[in-house]
Amino acid sequence: MTEDASPKKELAAVRGTKDILPKEVEGWQALERLARETFELYGYRELRAPVIEATELFEKGTGRTSDIVTKEMYTFTDKGGRSLTLRPEYTPSVVRAIIEHRLDLEVEPLRYYYMGPMFRYDKPQKGRFRQFHQIDIEVFGEKDAAADAEIIEMADSLLRKLGVTGTETLVNSVGCRECRPAYSRALREAAGKRKSGLCPDCQRKAETNPLRIFDCKVEACRAVARTFPLIQDFLCAECRDHFGKLLVFLDIYKIPYRVEPRLVRGLDYYTKTTFEVVSSHLGAQNSLVGGGRYDDMMKDFGGPDICAIGFAMGMERVLSIAELAPPKRKFLYLAYLGDEAKKAGLEMARYFRANGVECLVEFKDRGMKAHFGRANKLQAAWVLIVGGDEMKKGRFGLKEMATGRQVEGAREELLAFLREN
């Protein structure tokens, strides 16, 4: 590391992170509010877990061989010598919390949601950041495929409320510990046999992750991939039954979907259902929602043997294509003239705020013209005029900026006027 000796060092947000400025925050708040409203309608409750966890949690939960764990984690040693990690995903934290607090013994259904920052040391590009935000939901102890369908429908419902269009829902089953090994073997074998017909990249994938060959854009590889066996033909009776039921429930909800046999997802822990919602309006990073079932994780952590399913939604990605109406914000600007009027004006502002009217007071002496110019620039809905004349009369002027209409009255009358308009 060469430290540049220049006296002035540029201070900037670290690579892959972003400030969310007040203008953008409006959209974030709308998304957060709609997500909460939606999830609570399905009986979900918020569960807030820490941003940092023991590194081991992700090694065990996310998977030691996953890309996330092998090369994308923000891991550090704290002053007590513990290895900690900024969470790259949320699921392992919830599983940990359930076991730690024995939430599986509660009466309440185990349905949780959460939204917050996640951290992955990735190379930033469109729709991908090092600190990014996810909305995450998890359901535990529901093994019925109706639960799988319900969360897909819930994600769909939220996206509709956000005005997101051009999406496609992809579903697949990756089998379970009983049936998946046979498929992996068959696929690896098939890829090995046709290896010479593959691009260098796919030759490598034939060893590491043959499922990824399905994704290649090279036509020769696509042709080879079409000859590969499909997971559907390897599913055990239970998994096949589960998948069939999922599709039936999706039909009931009238959710259009496409069965995508190559949809495997990068996380190691999935079992049975996997799904993804993609959008044609995004760039290469086109996945808005990703999720699936992970029936073994709880047990693998040494907790109770209960199944689970959940999804994560990328907030930056969703916001980049959401069509949200800008919030209607109306506020009053206080125009005061002179010291005495300033004191009276501050009291007036206090009164209006106590009654739910947003008031902006700028502590800068201005002439009437300057006040109006400023109020106009700030897009104030109303201007309250407090000057010498008004104070004598005990009646104040209130101007509606959009129409130019101006009324006069005591503060109670003006409040009534504000509430009507």
Next chain:
RNA sequence: GUGAGUGUAGCUCAACGGUUAGAGCAUCGGACUGUGGAUCCGAAGGUUGGGGGUUCGAUUCCCCUCACUCACCCCA
């Protein structure tokens, strides 16, 4: 981690290797000290991302570095 493209004022962009790096928009002030949007005038704003090199001279050419953008890998 690999590859490509781009870095000039708050924003969008100019400037053949040649004077003191300009314009529009935005900001602030004035014309205009009891009523906004318009107009006019003015001001402020820059080590041309940073460092090194070539040159009499570099925003311009070369190298390194950093950042951004896009793609690969992977993922939300």
